[in-house]
Amino acid sequence: MEQSPGVWERPRRGRRGPAPEHDLDRIAAAALALADADGLAAVTMRAVAAALGTGPASLYRYVRTRDELVELMADAAYGEIDGEAAPAGDWLAGLLALARESRRMLLRHPWLLEVAETPRPLGPNAADYLDRALGVLESAETDTRTKFEAIGVLNALVVMLVRAETAGADRDAAGPAALARLAAEGRRPHLAAALADPAPAPPEGPGEAFDRVVSRVLTGLV
Amino acid sequence: MEQSPGVWERPRRGRRGPAPEHDLDRIAAAALALADADGLAAVTMRAVAAALGTGPASLYRYVRTRDELVELMADAAYGEIDGEAAPAGDWLAGLLALARESRRMLLRHPWLLEVAETPRPLGPNAADYLDRALGVLESAETDTRTKFEAIGVLNALVVMLVRAETAGADRDAAGPAALARLAAEGRRPHLAAALADPAPAPPEGPGEAFDRVVSRVLTGLV
DNA sequence: CTTTTACTGCGATCGATGTTCGCAGTATCT
DNA sequence: AGATACTGCGAACATCGATCGCAGTAAAAG
Incomplete structure (x- = not known):
């Protein structure tokens, strides 16, 4: 049943011995700062420990694995979404406001797009x-x-849209150029036809496509 | 412009020297078999090389990094979706059939759910x-x-739904039990209310929820 | 107050991994 | 025939996550 208590269930302090010198919040904050600055790969146990002025082994008093540390970081990031701008009565507008806040949060912490969101036990902020x-x-x-x-x-939709948004800015990953090259091979006629669309849609600002897709999906689903 | 040719653009063979003893397809197949058997973490350069009867360094004649190898694996998995069962005329039924095939493919290769789908240049199978x-x-x-x-x-939707499906079977990750514990803290009244729903929906088979959600989302979006 | 117990901090270290180097061997070009 | 540009790969490197064990410390037990 109680197979292995996660970070959230475990007691924050032992019943004996000296008081811990660090705490989960500070550790998560240090790790989050590192990730914001240099990406998720920069979040090594050594780097986080060094940022806290200690050695790597000390972190394992607070966290069982590095993955748990990432869990902490993710929940801390979710905590930045306060969701006050939710108008009552209109659920669609409310969810859209929440989605917009999620988007801003993800743009602030792009490393969150890298962490595969395998459904884990929710942290307190995610639960909120x-x-x-x-x-x-x-x-x-x-x-x-x-x-x-x-x-x-x-949630899945927001992550996907922000991924597309940031990838477009970074490099031409799956951009029109790469697609055109793939369509030019002769096979894939539908792709070629789509790229040769005589009536292309007018360009949009970054947030417009987001709002449009989110709204349409939600109205269809609910 | 041409910043760094990816796996797909690079020439498969040099203009001089001996013919390569391996090829990308066989390498990808070996790696895919390892991942199917023991998860994505089991796909180490050493393990893949050993499966091919050679040393780790040899793989780097074919692949620049391990991430490129995973790219190969992902595209090989996409190649398993042939999509013949697509009825013409009814686009919704056609997309649903495609989604169902994607779902089956993901259930066959659950490690694909772990790879974060940052938008990379499409491989040939993904383009198809x-x-x-x-x-x-x-x-x-x-x-x-x-x-x-x-x-x-x-695509994002299918990944998300299969993730939920497999996580439910694996452990009670974000299952009702964990949610109930979070709601019992007194805060989070809406969560508590939702869990105490007097009229719970009837249970469904595994594929039913998938079909329902996909259909609703698509009808709303298009 | 003394002893016991259960904790914390952390230096040293282990095993494993991704990746690089350099050299021997080989097929193609000049 | 020689030069060239590749391939295969053993050995090694840097770095990572994680563990072990011991010294120090606070709370519980006697």
């Missing part, structure tokens, strides 16, 4: 986020199940 | 997949831009 999202959906007339599904879809 | 999806959408009356967006949303 879920609670707020459910609160926004209270005015919607749907299944509880559908509400959970909508929130899950929303 | 994109072409087929565009072909299915030909009968839909929408923007070309919307079609691309729908395909992107569809």
Whole structure:
């Protein structure tokens, strides 16, 4: 049953011995700063320990593995979404506001896009986020199940859209140039046709596509 | 411009010297078999090399980094989606069929859920997949831009749904039990209310929720 | 107050991994 | 025939996550 207590269930302090010199929040903050500055790969146990003025082994008094440290970082990032700008009554506008805040948070911490979001036990901030999202959906007339599904879809959608947004700025990863090269091989006629669209859509600002896609998906789902 | 040729652009063979003893397809297949058997972490350069009967250094004649090897693996997995079961005329049914095939592929290669899908240049199989999806959408009356967006949303959605599906079977990660514990703290009233829903939805088979969510999202988006 | 117990901090270190170097061997070009 | 540009790969390097064990310390037990 209780197979192995995660970071959130474990007691923060032993019943004996000296008081811990560090705490999870400070450790997570140090790691988060490192990731913001130099990416997720810069978050090594040694680097985090050095930022805290200690050795790598000390961190293992607070965290069982590096993955747990990343869990802490992710939950700390989720904590930056406060979600006050949620208008009551209009659930779509509320969820869109929440999605926008998520987007801003992800743009601030792009390393979060790298961490594969395998469904782990929710941290406290992630749980608060879920609670707020459910609160926004209270005015919607749907299944509880559908509400959970909508929130899950929303999160995956936000990550995907921000990924596309940042990748476009970084390099021409899957940009039109690369696609054109793939279409030019003769095979893939539909791709070629799509790229030769005589009526291309007008250009958009960065946030416009985000709002449009999120709104359409949510209205269809709920 | 041509900053650094990826695996797909690079020539498969030098103009001089002996013929390569291995090739990308065999290397990818060996790595894929390892990942299927023991997870993505088991795909080390040494293990893949050993499976091919050689040393780790040899692989670097074919692949610049381990990440490139994973790219190869991912594209090989995409190649398993042939997409013949796509009825013409009905784009929704066609995309749903494609999504179902993607789901089956992901269930066969769960390690693909761990690789963070940062938008890289598409491999040949991924490009074929994109072409087929565009072909299915030909009968839909929408923007070309919307079609691309729908395909992107569809992919992210499939990954998310399969993640939820497999995590549920593995452990109770974010299962009802963990949620109930979080709701019991007194804060998070909406979460508590949602869990105490007097009219819970009837249980579903594994593929039913998938079909339902995918269909609703797509109808809303396109 | 003394002894016991259970904790904390952390230097030293282990095993494993991704990657590079350099050299011997080989097929193609001049 | 010689030069050239490749391939194969053993050996090694840097770095990482994680562990071990011991000294120090605070709380519980007697």
